[in-house]
Amino acid sequence: MANMQGVATFSVIEPPAVRGTGRLTSDLDGAAVQPPSFGGVLRRLRDERRVSRERLGMAAGVSASYITHLELGRRGRPTQAVVEALFACLHRVQPVSHRSRRYLFDLAGLPDPAAPPLAELRAAIDPAKLRRLERLGPDPAGYFDSRWHVLALNDAARLAFPGLTEGGNWLIWLLEDSRAATALLDREAAAAASVSVLRARIAAFDVPEWSGDYLRDLGRSSEFRRLWSRAQDLDHPGERIIRLRDRRGEVPLDMQLYDVESARYPGWIRMLWGMTC
Structure with a gap:
């Protein structure tokens, strides 16, 4: 998957020039800079x-x-x-x-x-990131953490996925909210793909302690247990295309998932973007 690369700008503050010396000095002159x-x-x-x-x-x-x-x-x-x-x-x-x-x-x-506190991850979705979501126009998109918790959604996502809101969870919405079955023609295929993504992310972190309580909660669902077991078959990772029901009829979306580079929360913030096929 491609990464959404952020551009960082840095302000450089120079030490004051000492008149008559032709050079810059600071209080740290002569001190070794240690890593x-x-x-x-x-x-x-x-x-x-x-x-x-x-x-x-x-x-x-x-x-x-x-x-x-x-x-x-x-x-x-x-x-x-x-x-x-x-x-x-x-x-x-x-x-x-x-x-x-x-x-x-x-x-x-x-x-x-x-795992970083969910409140901190939500606070990391700054106005610039929110503007990026809205610039996608009619394409539903949102920021999620690696456990599929919703951090932010654009208006198109709220319309496409009724009942999914900030503070919710994409996977739990797919598994438990009756509105997901109404909105999607192939809800189970979308859930299977999302479970596979979760399984891969836990494996990528290589330290699964953060996921224990979360998996226990999800494991109360027999459908989740079945999909989790099926996700072990790497030859069948699940469909990436999901199909919405709306007044226009069937609308296929190519679901793209990107890591959002974050120095403070590496690997924890992702963007899900439903590109209209």
Whole structure:
């Protein structure tokens, strides 16, 4: 699948020029610029919470000297279990933002098993992204997270998929809302394709902890369990074309799914675009 590439602009603030020297200086002249490190971030988080190395090590099941070696960069990258235990201890003392958590796991070279809060993902759909949806005109489109939760829809999507609204879930709408069966000629085919997409995304993250509760909730549906089992057959991933019923009769849509590049939430925001065939 193609990615929707965003364009970022950066403002560069230059240090003030020193008159008569012909060069630029700053308060950091002569200081070595160091790359970010897992140990450096761990030390900052620990110091901010006034947690001793002994306390942090005990909570994580490692020694205080191991914490020292991590902070000084004298040990290799810690395991997933150790990073989760270190984070849990620091978070209990004083909440750590999701952004800082993600940064810590990135520096450890590990995938973060925690799903971003849904409210944060919705807040990430800024006015520019909403304008992008509306520019698609009559084509229904929306932003979703990797669990198929709706983050934002354009007017065409609200009209095409009655009952699907912000805060809802595309997959649950397909499986449980009677309006989906009315709106779509092939609701089950669309549901099967959507289950396959979910299964592939969980596999791509390679850390399925975030999906446990979600799958348990979906698993209460016998149809979901059947489609989930069928999705194991990679030769039959499901139809990409869905057909709407409306006053014009049958309207086929080619459903395109794109990852929306996000530095803060990589892999978590996607656009579903129904292109009129």
